[in-house]
Amino acid sequence: MAKESTEYREHWGREGFAGTGVNVTRTHHSPDYISVTGPHAPHRLNVGAVALPERDDAEALPVAFHAGRTGVQLSVSGRAHAMPFVLSNVEADEVHFVQEGELEFRTAYGTLTGTPGDFVVIPRGIPYRVRPMAGSSLSVIVETPGALRFDPSPTFGSGLRRAVIGEDEARDVETVLLLKSFDGVTRYVKPTNPLATQALLDGPSPVWKLNLRDVPTDDNGPPVQFIASPGRDELFYNLSARHRRRPPIHNNVDYDELIFYFEGPGAWGGVDEPGMLTCVPKGVIHHGPSEDVPEGYYAWMLESRCTLRLTDAGAAAAELMETDLYGPHATTEGFR
Numbered sequence: 001m002a003k004e005s006t007e008y009r010e011h012w013g014r015e016g017f018a019g020t021g022v023n024v025t026r027t028h029h030s031p032d033y034i035s036v037t038g039p040h041a042p043h044r045l046n047v048g049a050v051a052l053p054e055r056d057d058a059e060a061l062p063v064a065f066h067a068g069r070t071g072v073q074l075s076v077s078g079r080a081h082a083m084p085f086v087l088s089n090v091e092a093d094e095v096h097f098v099q100e101g102e103l104e105f106r107t108a109y110g111t112l113t114g115t116p117g118d119f120v121v122i123p124r125g126i127p128y129r130v131r132p133m134a135g136s137s138l139s140v141i142v143e144t145p146g147a148l149r150f151d152p153s154p155t156f157g158s159g160l161r162r163a164v165i166g167e168d169e170a171r172d173v174e175t176v177l178l179l180k181s182f183d184g185v186t187r188y189v190k191p192t193n194p195l196a197t198q199a200l201l202d203g204p205s206p207v208w209k210l211n212l213r214d215v216p217t218d219d220n221g222p223p224v225q226f227i228a229s230p231g232r233d234e235l236f237y238n239l240s241a242r243h244r245r246r247p248p249i250h251n252n253v254d255y256d257e258l259i260f261y262f263e264g265p266g267a268w269g270g271v272d273e274p275g276m277l278t279c280v281p282k283g284v285i286h287h288g289p290s291e292d293v294p295e296g297y298y299a300w301m302l303e304s305r306c307t308l309r310l311t312d313a314g315a316a317a318a319e320l321m322e323t324d325l326y327g328p329h330a331t332t333e334g335f336r
């Protein structure tokens with residue numbers, strides 16, 4: 001438990017970094033807790049620790065580890081073989097963050113390659129096929145019911161790259177098309193290949209990517225946002241190392257805060273494993289490590305207005321987290 005001061009400054013705030021709030025001082029460190037029982041508990045998990053059938057079975061799909069009532073869902077993919085089908089998510093936009101490996105995303109609206117640190121955005125209803133280009137891979141998929149847009153704040157010259165129509169796919173190939181909805185997968189057998197595209201006629205491809213390293217950090221303000229959904233329901237930020245005083249103890253009452261540590265070399269407080277995701281549910285007072293780490297590290301944050309819960313697969317890989325430096329909590333009693 002933190003004992004560095006007898007006066008703690010604390011912030012209660014609305015709308016994440018964008019709303020109103022109030023500051024108080026207390027003589028106790030309010031993020032500390034002795035134990036917790038129930039679902040609304042801070043936790044962490046390394047996405048690489050989730051059991052992934054895709055490693056051995058090309059027909060398998062990614063495994064969800066967080067899900068919420070509005071349809072927001074986070075999954076982990078460990079694809080080791082090309083998809084033997086084409087997939088289209090009819091409920092949500094998808095952001096694929098590539099942690100390890102090199103993946104070809106071939107879609108009906110162009111092709112691009114995802115490499116470590118890339119956010120690959122595939123909107124709703126876009127048929128696509130993923131193929132690992134070199135060995136195994138690891139990626140995190142964020143699904144949002146609202147249409148995601150590149151929405152930098154503060155603005156920066158984007159390193160955004162659109163999918164391009166490349167070499168045409170063979171047209172006359174019988175193809176399995178899976179439509180993914182809230183209640184499972186519907187399997188179509190098509191006489192031709194949905195990915196065979198002659199030309200893109202109007203406007204840019206709706207499929208694009210951006211690398212985390214191309215999102216700047218700002219030493220003076222809140223973290224830099226780069227993707228948003230309607231109503232600011234889901235927001236993506238760069239949360240990498242920067243020269244700034246430690247954030248105050250705070251209560252983010254409108255958003256769950258999920259922070260994903262991509263790579264070092266520096267440790268971010270109690271987090272030093274690539275692929276580690278920390279989650280502080282909304283309304284849980286917390287502190288969080290300093291971002292001023294001279295050795296540097298890369299991390300990103302998802303703010304989710306939808307309250308997220310661990311799935312059974314997520315809970316099997318998760319541990320309770322303390323809310324000071326985001327290390328493991330001393331007890332796991334009552335967590336699952």
Ligand SMILES: [Fe+2]
Pocket residue numbers: 250252257286287288
């Ligand atoms: Fe926070």
